[in-house]
Amino acid sequence: MRDMPKYASQQTGHGPRGDRGQTLQDYVLGISIFIVGIFIVLSMFPGLLGPFHSDIGRDKQATADRVSSTxxxxxxxxxxxxHLNTTATRNLFALSTSDVRTRFNLSRPTQLNVTLEALNGSAQFETVGDGITRNQTAISTRIVHVNVTSGNCDPACRMVVRTW
Incomplete structure (x- = not known):
């Protein structure tokens, strides 16, 4: 009997090693795309996590939101x-800093500033509370209609509450 090769591929010279569908160029291209993709995703992480990181505590932000809502x-x-009542709004902006702190039941270390300004932020019409001494403040903004100053809040103003 004649010796028959075990596998038919051994007869033709093709087999698991000689019949590969992936070349070195395909492998290098695939790995390069993968590495570039990973680099892009990792470079976005500071931007993705940035809005959730703040030096101001959540309690300060909650206080600013509570005061503006109130x-x-x-x-x-x-x-x-x-649409704010004109007389009540004037009375609010006429209060002293300690009266504002008492009215909104703020703890002693919390500082507060309430400002009524133009929609584009170009002018401040009224302000009450502490002077702003820090760059990092918790801010709550509301769009309001009020007749505190004649013609300046037409059609609306921005009420900005800052705590720190």
Missing amino acids: IVSNLSVPEQPN
């Missing part, structure tokens, strides 16, 4: 939400 809900005209 002002808008207590000073709004009943039929018109976010």
Whole structure:
């Protein structure tokens, strides 16, 4: 009997080693695309996590939100939400810093500033509370209608509450 090769591929010279579908160029291209993709994803991490990182504590942000909500809900005209009562708004901005702190039940280390400004931030019309001494503050902003200053809040103003 004649010796038969075990595998048919051994007869033709093709087999597991000689019949590969992947070349070195395919492998290098695939790895290069993978490495570039990983680099792009990792370079985005500071931007992805940036909005969630703040030097201001969550309690300060919650305080700013609470104060702005209280002002808008207590000073709004009943039929018109976010339209502040003129007399009540003037009374708020006439308070001293300690009276504002007492009115909103703020703890002693918390500092507060409430400012009524133009929508584009170009002018401040009224302010009450502590002078802003830090760059890092918790901010809560509300769009309100008020007649505190004649013509300056037409059509609306921005009420900015800052705590630190």
